[in-house]
Each structure stands twice: as C-alpha cells, then as structure tokens.
Amino acid sequence: MVEDVEELFERLRRRVMREVDRVLSEFEALRLDWTPDGRLSPLYTVYEFPDKYVVLVDLAAADVDSVEVKVADDRLVIEARLEREISLGDLYGTTAMRGVTLRYYRQEIPLPPDADVEGMSYRVRPDKIVEIVIPRRRG
Numbered sequence: 001m002v003e004d005v006e007e008l009f010e011r012l013r014r015r016v017m018r019e020v021d022r023v024l025s026e027f028e029a030l031r032l033d034w035t036p037d038g039r040l041s042p043l044y045t046v047y048e049f050p051d052k053y054v055v056l057v058d059l060a061a062a063d064v065d066s067v068e069v070k071v072a073d074d075r076l077v078i079e080a081r082l083e084r085e086i087s088l089g090d091l092y093g094t095t096a097m098r099g100v101t102l103r104y105y106r107q108e109i110p111l112p113p114d115a116d117v118e119g120m121s122y123r124v125r126p127d128k129i130v131e132i133v134i135p136r137r138r139g
Helices: 004-031 087-090
Strands: 044-048 050-059 067-070 074-088 101-110 119-122 127-133
Touching: 044 101, 074 127
Parallel strands: none
Antiparallel strands: 044 050, 050 127, 067 074, 074 101, 119 127
C-alpha cells in the first residue's frame, strides 16, 4: 500500500516537472520585443563563414543617421532612433497599450570568442538593413 502511494506520488511528481519544463520553455520562447520605456528590439540574423561573421539587423522605420554600432564587453550593441514615435495604442487600436510609445531600437548580440572586433565594419543598406562584418581571428 505504501509502495503504491509512493509510485503514484512519483508519477505525479514527474508529470508536474514535465509541465513546469514545458511552461518554462514557452516563456523562453517568448521574446519581449519592446519595453514600456520605448525600446524596440529589431530582428537580426548572424551568418557564420570560415573567415568572418556577417550580422544583418532589420531597422525598418529607423532614422539611418542615428544608427550606432559598437562593442561593449563581449556584446555587439546596435542602437538607432525611430524616424517618428509609434504609439502601440494607436497601432493596435486598443486602450490596453495606451501610453506605450516606441522611440528607439536597441539590440545586444553576444559575440563569438574568435570575433576580431578591431576589424569590424558596417553599412546601412537602402532597405534599412544594417550589415555588420566581423572578421574571425586566425588560429
């Protein structure tokens, strides 16, 4: 009888742990793309080549004259102001997000250990995609 209860408890414990793992993985998958202080996280992709990394960052609606690309510690930091402020309440037609106004982009991307940031270069393409090229260190 005690063994039956222990077995039942163990099955229940495993089931609860699976559910907790599922919920946590869903939270990890949810990426907060904006913050109440007006920051918007742009989409980006990192391509790896034998001699370099190429990072593409989509800064749609950005003021291209305000684009900054810098390195802070072991992270690539991309920032830019939006051409104009965007109110989420107006965008979604709801009062739930009234008062949230997007003003700027900011994204931090971890750099690989062999990234040679001294040789980094970037350009803003006409489609407002920032193309960042970071050479790889040799050896």
